[in-house]
Amino acid sequence: MPVILPSAWQAQLSGAIRDPRELCRRLGLDDSWLPGAEHGHALFEVRVPEAFLARMRHGDPDDPLLRQVLPLAAESEVVPGYVADPLSEADHTPARGLIHKYTGRVLLITSPACAVNCRYCFRRQFPYEENTPSRSQWETSLEHLSGDTSISEAILSGGDPLAASDRQLAWLVERLDAIPHLKRLRIHTRLPVVIPDRVDDALLEWLGATRLQKVVVLHINHANEIDDAVVEACERLKAAGVTLLNQSVLLRGVNDGVDALAALSERLFEAGVLPYYLHVLDPVAGAAHFDVPDEEARGLVAGLRDVLPGFLVPKLVREIPGGASKAPL
Numbered sequence: 001m002p003v004i005l006p007s008a009w010q011a012q013l014s015g016a017i018r019d020p021r022e023l024c025r026r027l028g029l030d031d032s033w034l035p036g037a038e039h040g041h042a043l044f045e046v047r048v049p050e051a052f053l054a055r056m057r058h059g060d061p062d063d064p065l066l067r068q069v070l071p072l073a074a075e076s077e078v079v080p081g082y083v084a085d086p087l088s089e090a091d092h093t094p095a096r097g098l099i100h101k102y103t104g105r106v107l108l109i110t111s112p113a114c115a116v117n118c119r120y121c122f123r124r125q126f127p128y129e130e131n132t133p134s135r136s137q138w139e140t141s142l143e144h145l146s147g148d149t150s151i152s153e154a155i156l157s158g159g160d161p162l163a164a165s166d167r168q169l170a171w172l173v174e175r176l177d178a179i180p181h182l183k184r185l186r187i188h189t190r191l192p193v194v195i196p197d198r199v200d201d202a203l204l205e206w207l208g209a210t211r212l213q214k215v216v217v218l219h220i221n222h223a224n225e226i227d228d229a230v231v232e233a234c235e236r237l238k239a240a241g242v243t244l245l246n247q248s249v250l251l252r253g254v255n256d257g258v259d260a261l262a263a264l265s266e267r268l269f270e271a272g273v274l275p276y277y278l279h280v281l282d283p284v285a286g287a288a289h290f291d292v293p294d295e296e297a298r299g300l301v302a303g304l305r306d307v308l309p310g311f312l313v314p315k316l317v318r319e320i321p322g323g324a325s326k327a328p329l
């Protein structure tokens with residue numbers, strides 16, 4: 001039987017740091033804060049790939065990349081209004097692994113895994129085990145898509161959809177390709193950012209083969225996340241005919257200043273990516289310490305308008321449970 005070796009990105013994914021003490025040690029940081037933070041780690045484990053760690057500043061506990069992945073004692077605080085499923089996604093799942101809450105678009109939970117665990121993630125408590133379909137369960141989702149001609153766009157989400165194998169993704173995209181009323185394939189992913197080697201030849205092969213128009217929505221919150229390897233990954237995606245957009249989350253202690261947000265927009269555009277959305281935080285339990293109040297958020301975007309051309313100013317939005325689309329602030 002032939003031995004299938006993991007790709008370079010898969011080896012990096014399985015070698016990601018999963019121990020908060022190891023994370024601190026590698027960055028030369030004191031870990032005396034950990035006793036209060038272990039509860040957060042137990043609920044939603046630390047996961048940081050080496051390629052992302054390499055972009056953090058050594059010895060700086062306030063590094064904006066570290067802040068996104070480091071559990072803090074504040075995650076254990078019970079804050080009114082912060083709940084396990086802030087977007088009520090469990091109410092919009094007509095088939096296992098399928099979320100249909102917007103007209104014309106459906107979201108397919110393609111992989112439960114992420115390459116990095118972001119502490120503010122609104123799906124940090126989503127029941128992925130209940131929503132990760134087997135191939136036969138995919139057939140039910142595909143039937144739902146085939147039977148509803150109002151759907152023109154399939155969105156691969158997760159977790160991170162690109163954490164699935166290229167074999168699985170090639171199969172799924174080929175099936176989507178065969179649904180005549182589908183026009184677009186959108187992929188929401190953080191993998192090309194945290195492990196740029198994910199954009200390898202095998203991925204570009206199935207992505208390049210589909211007739212569907214392709215949009216990849218990256219998730220980048222700070223300019224320091226974009227190193228040369230990320231720029232190269234973006235160039236490869238663009239060469240495969242992909243439109244690249246970015247969405248960020250406005251996060252206290254990470255990007256809550258005009259300078260940081262302007263630097264992010266500039267750096268994104270240098271990498272060929274358009275800033276698209278700036279989300280206010282979804283009120284998921286354990287993430288209240290990242291919140292930036294609406295008034296302050298509006299002021300930051302007004303500040304961006306003063307220093308950037310309009311096309312580099314992302315739309316400030318909030319996701320409303322049950323809303324027909326994201327709500328501008």
Ligand code: SF4
Binds near residue numbers: 117
């Ligand atoms: S779904 Fe996105 S935001 Fe949430 S942990 Fe995974 S990569 Fe981070």
